[in-house]
Structures are given as C-alpha cells and as structure tokens.
Amino acid sequence: MRQSTAEHYRKRLDVLFDYIYEHIDEDLDMATLADVALISPYHLHRVFRGIYGSSLTETIKRIRLHNAADTLINADLSMEDVAKQAKYTSVQSFTRAFSESFGMPPARFRREGDHIQFSLTPLNTEESIMHDVTIRHADGLTLIGYEHKGDYMNVGQQFEKLQGWLVSKGLITESTRFFGVYFDDPESVPVDKLTSLACVLVENADGFPAEDDMRKYTIHPSKCAVLRYKGPYANMDAAYKWLFASWLPNSGEKVGFQPVFEEYLNDAHQVPQTELLTDIYIPLES
Structure with a gap:
C-alpha cells in the first residue's frame, strides 16, 4: 500500500x-x-x-x-x-x-525550585495546601503507544513520535488525552532498565489503527491518590518522593498492584514549563 x-x-x-x-x-x-x-x-x-x-x-x-x-x-x-x-x-x-x-x-x-519546596514541605501545615492530594476512583483506561527504555527524563522522545504519528493519521483532536505509565522505581532500578510507556487514550482498541511497534496497556478501574502538579517535568521526581515518603505513610492508604501513571493536561509545545499541568496517579488498595 x-x-x-x-x-x-x-x-x-x-x-x-x-x-x-x-x-x-x-x-x-x-x-x-x-x-x-x-x-x-x-x-x-x-x-x-x-x-x-x-x-x-x-x-x-x-x-x-x-x-x-x-x-x-x-x-x-x-x-x-x-x-x-x-x-x-x-x-x-x-x-x-x-x-x-x-x-x-x-x-x-x-x-x-519545586524539587526543594517538596522536600521542605511537611504534612499538616499551611504550606502543605500546595500539595493537595485527592482520593478518587479512576475509570479503566485503554492506552496505546510507544515503549521507552531508559531515563524517564527522555520519555519525551516517544511522546514526540506518538504525536507525529497521530497527526499523520488524522487522529489527534482537542479531546485527545495523553498518558505516561511508569513501571519502575528510578531509585532502585538502573537507569538503562527503566521501562515506561508514552500513550494515548483510545475508546476502541480493536478499531484503533495501531502499528506493530506500538504497545497496548490496560489500567483497570481503581481507587487512586491524585496529585495535580503544576510546573516543569524536571521537578516531578521530587513530587513522587514527597508522595511516597511523606503523604503515603500518613494517609492510612496502601498502594495497589498497578504502576503509577500520569495524565498530561496541556502541551509542552504550547505553554511555558511553569504552566505545565500533570495529574499524577498512584493506584491504591480498595
């Protein structure tokens, strides 16, 4: 063809x-x-x-x-x-x-930067308001995209490819939703072994014209802790450390059996780094 x-x-x-x-x-x-x-x-x-x-x-x-x-x-x-x-x-x-x-x-x-602010912010103080975490039920998600091996800082390489592919197929619209799935803890897994996915949400996976080098991944419905993070992607590791070291031990919650994932609410091509919005999801036990 x-x-x-x-x-x-x-x-x-x-x-x-x-x-x-x-x-x-x-x-x-x-x-x-x-x-x-x-x-x-x-x-x-x-x-x-x-x-x-x-x-x-x-x-x-x-x-x-x-x-x-x-x-x-x-x-x-x-x-x-x-x-x-x-x-x-x-x-x-x-x-x-x-x-x-x-x-x-x-x-x-x-x-x-936020990497400092998160590390200094204690729980149960007025300052912690900036790190509001909500508990919500996340619907199941069917995601399709490209796998990335290596430093999470470079997963943007696969998102660039994914966006280009969607444009070439006429599949990108104002309602297109982008997600990243992160399977490993960068504190305990060597950088070259880290695995992540740069994905787009699809309604009908069977009818979606995915290519052979794309991977499908399903996130099952679950209770999640969600932190809306505003700012540069480079600072987000500090947000994760705060969530797991400060918020989680004091929350009364336990982590579930699915990997953490993120939804990107605006486009790094279109807004300054300071205006980037990301929802960080930590699946919890029900």
Missing part, C-alpha cells in the same frame, strides 16, 4: 528525533538535521511545524533546557558548564532563555 505524504514525513521525523535525542549535547546544524531527515533544508522547518505545530529550533531549545533543569537539580556543575552543555555562548544568554521558560533564573531554580 502506498503511504500518504503525511506518513512519509512522519517516519522521516521519527528518525530525526532519534538523532536529536542521541546528539542533544552536540552542535545540531540545520544542514545535518536535513540530511538525517532526508528532507530538503529549504522545507524542513515548514514540514516540522506542519506536523508538530512548533518550530524545530524551539523544540531543540526546549529539550536542551529540560535537560539543563535536570542537571541543575542533580549535578553539581557550575553555571558556566550547564550553559555550555545547553549550547549557550554565555551564562547571560542561558539565564535569559531559562528564565523565560521556567519563570526564574537557573541559579534560583537550583536553590528554590
């Missing part, structure tokens, strides 16, 4: 995303990216924007800043080294770009 033009370009951009994530710490000039994607450099930007709704340059910038935020949280590099790793020529230009996306300069983010 002859593939559509949209499908052709989507597959080329899948290859491009693999290359970008594997070489994100290197110089990514447009001529090289065009060669990797086998798309004319005169048209690569237009094709990319047509499928993803944002520019290739902005997407690379967003991935690099996301990685920079993770570095600020988890590594003791100087600000000069973090800026250089993110491919900025000066700390000043890096600070401007980071502040625009994260709502605060990188030095302040390192000192005061």
